[in-house]
Amino acid sequence: MSAVPAGRSLIDVDTLNASDVETIFDQASRHLDAADELSSQPLRGRNVALLFAEPSTRTRLSFEIAARGLGAETYVIEPGASSMVKGETLVDTTRNLAALGFDMLVLRHHRAGAAAVAARHFSGSVVNAGDGWHAHPTQALLDLFTLRRALGGAHGMRGRKVVIVGDVRHSRVAKSNAWTLAGAGADVWLVGPRPWLRGVENLPATLTSDLEAGLTGAAAVMGLRVQRERMGGSSLSIDEYAEHFQITERRLARAAPDAYFMHPGPINEGIEVTREVARGPRSLVLEQVRNGVPVRMAVLALLGGPLTAPQPRDMSMAGR
Numbered sequence: 001m002s003a004v005p006a007g008r009s010l011i012d013v014d015t016l017n018a019s020d021v022e023t024i025f026d027q028a029s030r031h032l033d034a035a036d037e038l039s040s041q042p043l044r045g046r047n048v049a050l051l052f053a054e055p056s057t058r059t060r061l062s063f064e065i066a067a068r069g070l071g072a073e074t075y076v077i078e079p080g081a082s083s084m085v086k087g088e089t090l091v092d093t094t095r096n097l098a099a100l101g102f103d104m105l106v107l108r109h110h111r112a113g114a115a116a117v118a119a120r121h122f123s124g125s126v127v128n129a130g131d132g133w134h135a136h137p138t139q140a141l142l143d144l145f146t147l148r149r150a151l152g153g154a155h156g157m158r159g160r161k162v163v164i165v166g167d168v169r170h171s172r173v174a175k176s177n178a179w180t181l182a183g184a185g186a187d188v189w190l191v192g193p194r195p196w197l198r199g200v201e202n203l204p205a206t207l208t209s210d211l212e213a214g215l216t217g218a219a220a221v222m223g224l225r226v227q228r229e230r231m232g233g234s235s236l237s238i239d240e241y242a243e244h245f246q247i248t249e250r251r252l253a254r255a256a257p258d259a260y261f262m263h264p265g266p267i268n269e270g271i272e273v274t275r276e277v278a279r280g281p282r283s284l285v286l287e288q289v290r291n292g293v294p295v296r297m298a299v300l301a302l303l304g305g306p307l308t309a310p311q312p313r314d315m316s317m318a319g320r
């Protein structure tokens with residue numbers, strides 16, 4: 001079933017079919033190209049909670065800008081200043097947010113599966129803003145939206161090689177991106193040190209530790225942040241990683257002429273990529289950030305749906 005209809009949640013991209021993605025992109029394009037004309041503010045009267053239990057710059061701010069642009073009231077919950085520090089569980093926090101009348105919950109959490117758990121206890125829509133190693137659906141959508149525009153539209157994606165390089169195992173971005181890029185017809189490659197390719201064999205992609213083979217002929221190369229906080233007992237050092245896998249101008253020369261460089265951010269310049277590539281003329285990094293707003297506007301507007309007055313508040317938690 002489609003994940004786009006109003007009232008549903010967006011936990012990962014696997015619930016979106018090709019038509020859902022087109023619907024989101026059509027709406028995002030309208031927000032991007034004619035923002036001033038879209039002043040109907042479909043989320044006017046809605047309350048959107050932004051609960052980020054992990055640090056964020058791009059995702060949090062773009063969701064907040066997007067929700068406000070749609071007319072919603074936004075409330076940022078700082079976990080460190082909430083009752084979560086007193087031991088309140090995510091489930092209880094979610095139930096209380098529902099009782100307070102929040103219509104939507106945008107959740108980032110360090111635990112994989114947190115957004116799905118929250119969705120079971122929340123009366124409105126939950127949008128996963130990144131849960132542990134699991135998924136980051138709106139990042140994947142904005143990445144595909146950005147690359148599609150750069151490559152000339154939906155047809156420009158078909159059969160093109162897109163290479164994601166780095167800490168794939170710990171990356172929710174890589175996992176969600178593999179599904180959306182493959183769904184768009186791209187030839188997806190995941191490249192990294194062997195330990196960082198473990199556990200991702202189910203993804204629709206070619207896996208290799210051979211960076212040269214991965215880069216050869218690529219239309220786009222996406223770097224991933226080396227996630228020091230999730231590395232645990234990894235035997236690989238940062239210096240070793242940079243030596244063998246850093247995206248440099250010289251290595252990028254193996255890709256197709258005019259290949260794009262992408263990165264979800266935050267970037268460790270000098271580790272996963274050189275500054276000249278990250279900030280160079282083929283970098284789409286800031287375009288990805290810019291597109292976060294219209295794509296998230298589209299997701300929020302579609303999930304939020306039209307407001308029917310008066311909005312009943314189901315305080316009983318029945319039916320969940």
Ligand code: CP
Pocket residue numbers: 055056057058059060130139264265266
């Ligand atoms: N790409 C991304 O999720 O960035 P933030 O952690 O800054 O939100």
